[in-house]
Amino acid sequence: MLIRPETPADVDSVGEVVTAAFGEHAEHVLSMLDALRADPAWVDGLSLVAAGDDGDVVGHVLLTRVDVDSPRGTVPALTLTPLAVTPAAQGRGIGTALVTAALDAATAAGWPLVLLEGDPRYYGRRGFVAADPLGLPSPSSLIPAGAWQVALLPTHAPWMTGPVTLSAPLRAVNDLPRV
Ligand SMILES: CC(C)(COP(=O)(O)OP(=O)(O)OC[C@H]1O[C@@H](n2cnc3c(N)ncnc32)[C@H](O)[C@@H]1OP(=O)(O)O)[C@@H](O)C(=O)NCCC(=O)NCCS
Numbered sequence: 759m760l761i762r763p764e765t766p767a768d769v770d771s772v773g774e775v776v777t778a779a780f781g782e783h784a785e786h787v788l789s790m791l792d793a794l795r796a797d798p799a800w801v802d803g804l805s806l807v808a809a810g811d812d813g814d815v816v817g818h819v820l821l822t823r824v825d826v827d828s829p830r831g832t833v834p835a836l837t838l839t840p841l842a843v844t845p846a847a848q849g850r851g852i853g854t855a856l857v858t859a860a861l862d863a864a865t866a867a868g869w870p871l872v873l874l875e876g877d878p879r880y881y882g883r884r885g886f887v888a889a890d891p892l893g894l895p896s897p898s899s900l901i902p903a904g905a906w907q908v909a910l911l912p913t914h915a916p917w918m919t920g921p922v923t924l925s926a927p928l929r930a931v932n933d934l935p936r937v
């Protein structure tokens with residue numbers, strides 16, 4: 759298995775992986791992904807795919823830009839969503855490898871932190887901690903307690919706190935009731 763940046767040739771395969779992974783919720787995730795591709799929040803090189811030995815894309819992770827409105831001004835940061843592994847390939851560590859690769863790519867590019875909404879039982883063992891206690895409050899009252907999490911990277915500094923402004927595609931998804 760190889761994790762590498764997405765190329766234009768991967769876009770359809772990524773859509774297929776997301777569709778298979780998210781099942782009945784795929785429509786919302788796909789429209790968010792499409793909107794992010796055309797949004798200023800998109801950061802080239804931070805959409806990663808996992809390819810199997812035959813080259814087929816079996817997993818995908820995306821980091822896009824958010825802003826932390828800190829006391830010292832806007833801090834550019836990232837959010838991780840979506841993360842998807844095709845069902846037949848789940849449970850083999852591919853999701854974990856994609857999260858690690860995403861955090862490594864963000865670190866290499868000097869980003870200070872990565873936020874996400876997700877299950878703390880999954881992300882808590884993959885570098886994330888609750889964001890609220892670190893002064894990074896949840897951007898939506900619809901996000902369940904404890905699900906708003908952050909991974910602090912080497913360039914993070916303690917003053918990087920404050921409300922988080924999501925990109926428009928993420929705001930649209932965050933306004934949906936949780937399943
Ligand atoms: C979540 C997901 C990416 C994990 O991918 P994966 O390759 O199966 O993950 P790994 O093999 O690295 O890790 C498997 C572990 O994740 C757990 N897990 C899988 N889905 C989970 C979920 N929705 N919530 C909590 N834990 C989950 C498994 O129980 C397993 O636990 P273990 O480490 O204690 O054995 C994959 O299940 C998926 O695509 N799910 C549908 C889409 C989704 O929910 N994405 C995350 C939100 S954006």
